Amino acid sequence: MTTKKTFLVLLVAAALALVAAPASAHQRPWSATWARAMQAPAGESWQGPNWSLDGFDGQSLRQELRVSRGGDSVRVTISNRYGTGPLRVTGASIGKPGADGAVRPGTLRPLTFAGRASTTVPAGTERTGDAAYLRVAALERLSITLYFSAPTGPATFHESSADTSYLAAGDHRFDPRAAAFTGRNHASYFLSRVDVGGRPSPSVVTFGDSITDGVSATPGTDGRYPDRLAERIAAAGLPYGVLNTGLSGNELLNDSATAGESGLHRFQHDVLDQPGVRTVVVLEGVNDIGLAGWLGRPLTAETLIDGHRALIAAAHAEGVRIIGATITPIAGSFYDSPEAEAIRDAVNDWIRTGGEYDAVADFDLALAEPGGDRMRAEYATLDLLHPNDAGLAAMADTIDLATL
Structure with a gap:
């Protein structure tokens, strides 16, 4: 009753x-x-x-x-x-x-x-x-x-x-x-x-793995790097929304039962289908590199670069600007090996100098020790792979707002 x-x-x-x-x-x-x-x-x-x-x-x-x-x-x-x-x-x-x-x-x-x-x-x-x-x-x-x-x-x-x-x-x-x-x-x-009504504005999508997802941010603080980027954009008076489509454990090339569809397979839905998307920042590849070593899967830098090229082509086909982020440091982490480091360095060199991305966010340079491959102590969590709150803020500060 x-x-x-x-x-x-x-x-x-x-x-x-x-x-x-x-x-x-x-x-x-x-x-x-x-x-x-x-x-x-x-x-x-x-x-x-x-x-x-x-x-x-x-x-x-x-x-x-x-x-x-x-x-x-x-x-x-x-x-x-x-x-x-x-x-x-x-x-x-x-x-x-x-x-x-x-x-x-x-x-x-x-x-x-x-x-x-x-x-x-x-x-x-x-x-x-x-x-x-x-x-x-x-x-x-x-x-x-x-x-x-x-x-x-x-x-x-x-x-x-x-x-x-x-x-x-x-x-x-x-x-x-x-x-x-x-x-x-x-x-x-x-x-x-979530959408808001009123004067329409473009959106910036941040796309990647656990580092974009923000698993190492202090819970409940909105300390992920896309959150800090949104704060910078708001402070600058720019009318952009910032959307975080990072996914912990995600790979660019391989689907996973626990880490979702590959970056290649989910890029259309998670980036290009977002209302008003203007720019995407891509940080993908560290899990492909690390898991290739763990699982004995063959991987070359050229294969990973081809995956990035596929994202660039898809974005440009829909008039979306695409920014390539360099893969962050792995030295001393559970992904570290000479083979993994060689692939990471080669992919990062292509991102920086290849001229195929519309702009570059050099997260590797922002987080690494000067002249080295290890994440700076003040930016690193215990696993030496995921940045802490200060490291995530440093990543957000690396992005030139003019490139958006």
Whole structure:
């Protein structure tokens, strides 16, 4: 039997929906402000267990993110690219986060899809929602809550979010409190893009592996190198969104069950299909080099260079500017070997001097010891492969904003 409290919640949600998604919402100009690469459900990794294999059932999933540019409204894209069946989202809301999974009172808005509170996303597809009239500033954080009344099946997700996802039993879309959200996880689920409405602007996509993804950034600090780049762009008054489509463990040439489709296979969707994409910064190849040594796979510098050339050709075919980033230091890391270093040096020399990329971001030079191949101590984590927060900031500072 429906309680009075439940009835009032549903009544308020319905009223807000009428305000949030007028019939003309689809005609608004939209600009991408945040994105994340999606991957197939996978079990426990070096980061610990996640919820992707089990999915969700009768639960509310709350996730937080930081936008790169602002607007007068927002809309959200939900992904079921790697689902095994239709994904039913019973309802969703958006607001501005408080502390530890809470949402600031007065900021909660319903998210609708074609004017309805619920939506079903077929397997292998994505669905973009309606406008929610919530004004957001550049570099402001958002909280998105999805409610699933029935089993979702295995969840399309992103393994390394560098943020916390929160889980509660029951429907807590419009509950601003954190008390019910007792589950905690490091991964993110189903959210692939956020757009803002208002004056349209181009986007810069950062594309790569765990270093772009930001797995070594301090969690919850927005310390990834694309985050720092977004801060520089905002401070300079440039109207660009910055989208992070890095994927931990990703290779340029090889698909992986745990690290997603190869850079070659996902470049169209994760870069060229993003709304308003103007420029892409590519940092790919270190996992191809390192895993070739581990697995005994044949790899030459020319093969890796040909992979980069394929990305350049695809970008130029769609009028997108493409910046090549040199592969960061590996000396002393678990990828280090004379053969690996020779391939890395050859590829980096081609990126710097080949003239095929439209511009170069020399991350290797920014992070390496002067005259050496080892990452500077002040920029390195313990594995000597992933930069720390200071190293990630140094990478962002390396990019000449004029080249964007």
